[in-house]
Amino acid sequence: MKLRANTFVGGVLIALLAGTAITATFWTPFDPLRTSLRERLKPPSALHWLGTDEFGRDVLSRIMAGATTSVIVALVTVVLAVSVGVLVGGVSGYRRGWTDRIIMAFTDALLAFPGILLALGVMIVVGASRFGIVLALGLAYMPSVARVVRGTVLSIREKEYIEASRVLGNSELYTLARHVLPNAIAPVAVLATSMFGWVLLAESALSFLGLGVPPPAPTWGNMLAASRSYMENASWLGIAPGLCIALTLLGINLLGDALRDRLDPRMEQG
């Protein structure tokens, strides 16, 4: 398998993110929560590579710690949205009939709200916390997974190998798990990678609006939000998290494309 340039770039960016997130769990240059009034709003220097913020906290350390939070939140959210979505969509597409109609009416209702608005509503109910974000964003993104899975399953269930499985005497559940879902997984995997990006962005947006992970814990979103007031005289405050979000999204999209190509069994060189 040839390693193409975009796969490589995507891989490097995501590896960097993962590495940073893991490193930050046991080591950062400074304590990301330690404030220092004397060190307020210092521009990047040899000591503080990315400068300091309005409370004198080291921006690099906060970026690293923020990566951990963001990655965990995004990962758990995607896992939640995908597992619920695959289950709901799979059952809906495979059973059809009334089951399908009821489930789809429910997901359509969820889809009718903009994802971020839905998440905002949930956040207000459950309160701003990591758990709240995961629940809110998971609920907001689950319907699109369900929709994609249902569509794919609808087309796969008409294939003759599904009928073949039934003639073999396999149970419905076995057929769904063994033949239908594995063949429906490729579009889901692609969706899941891009969703990781969206969730990262949405979590930043929620934090930006003050509904994300509560301060003082750093996330890229709330760092970006806080930088707003100092845009003119301390631009590094906004540039660092903004760039991190952009590069992560780029990496994820590149990797998603590569994944889509790889997951199609017909694309393998035989």
Place this chain on the structure above:
Amino acid sequence: MTRPLLKLDHLRIAAASGAVVVDDVSYQIGRGEFLAVVGESGSGKTAAARAVLGLLPPGLVRTGGTLLFDGEDLAKASPRQMRKLRGPGIGMVFQEPMVSLNPAIRIGAQMAEGLMLHARLSRVEVRRRCLEMLARVQIRDPEHTFDAYPHEFSGGMRQRIMLASVMLLRPKLLIADEPTTALDTLTQREVLDLMVELARDHDTAVMLITHNLGLVARYAQRAVVLRQGRVVETGSARQILSAPREAYTKQLVEALPRRAERAMSSLAGEPLISARGLRVEFQGRQGLLRRAPATPAVNGVDLDIGAGETVAVVGGSGSGKTTLGRAMLRLLPVAGGTIRFRGKDVTSTIDRDFRLASQLVFQDPYSSLDPRMRVGEIVAEPLRHLPGLTIAERTERVEAMLGEVGLSGFAQRCPHELSGGQRQRIAIARAIVRHPAFVVADEPVSALDMTIQAQVLKLFERLQAQYGFACLFISHDLAAVEQVADRVIVMQGGRIVEQGSRDDIFDRPQHDYTKALLAAAPVLHFAEEAVGAP
């Protein structure tokens, strides 16, 4: 011979990857002549014909040779000149009637397109000619057809409309690329007869691209046999079919199914599976308040199949033969009647024994295998319902089965790495590995090339002799039926119109529909003169 109408001279076509698709092919067609270009998939027969029209699919380029049409070098023709030639010079009818008409444009407008482009005629005149031509191709109610959309017509009708719109321009050469492969035998006969008649009236030469030697025998004057991009043999159709010179041509002719002496297993004692008054209905469209009445696809069928017996079901498309097969396996809800398996009623409850003892082989080997599984897993899957089989025994049995179908060592391959014939062997292995008592084979060879068909049919027969399963063999290909069947039932409109032993049906058909089916079947019968002869 006078100057030929079309002359291909040392034509070469290569793919962008460098693979040679057509390698040094030369053949010619005289005015008004009927030439058959015969070959299996990958023989380059379609690529060569498309090169004539300058319509090679992207990725293929002509790398050498000349194409002379009516004295004009097509290789040097500008795109503008080529456009002028397509239509009045060379017309083409494609294989797939379901997609070759634009679904968004009315029939009349599509037919008129060519006339408007190539002939200066008034609207009234265009309409008159179109209606005339529609009547010519025996479309009922041309006036209505003219204003109708393609989806209102069956495949056979669409192919007639296609033919009409191509012949409207009175081309000097008609290229027909497998024009009837997607149609059933009766329709195939009608469409081709029409084509020959129209071609004769307009003095049009016909290049029929086909894999069906029966059609060559019936219609063609001369034939060219292609294999892997090279000409194997050229000659009169009669010589090629009755006295082939080359080994490959001989192989093709021998691959034609022939009636074999079978030890006829007569139906004695209790039948293995029997249906009485079987009815299957398709639900009507669900309206807002009421459902449209259900239409019966199978209507009151009585059928007995004895152990080890092969019963063939023949009939045109829409005769209900596929539905009958699915219903006998209880894959479709039965609306009326009973099905008994080994004397037990399996109509309402799907008996576990029945499910495990019955199997299905599909028509399309491309969609019947799960693309994510390896061949070994596919063949092993039926065995998971056999209790008390160790993993080693299971692997051994799968290997043995793969050996039986001539694919030992393929266990680790994926379906997409296999050819159509190999896939169908895998599908058969999956059906047989559990030693079923009853197998429904739904057009198991009609998607395959001729030589592969023969191999798969032989394999199927051998396995049946070895394992002794009963078989319901669904096919519209009477030649295949003649080779494998003990008894034949003929279906029309969801009912059995005739049934009897194979020899009775083929030699002494009683019902008109059976007679028509048999007459339409392309077999190697030489009329004193081929139909296409001027």
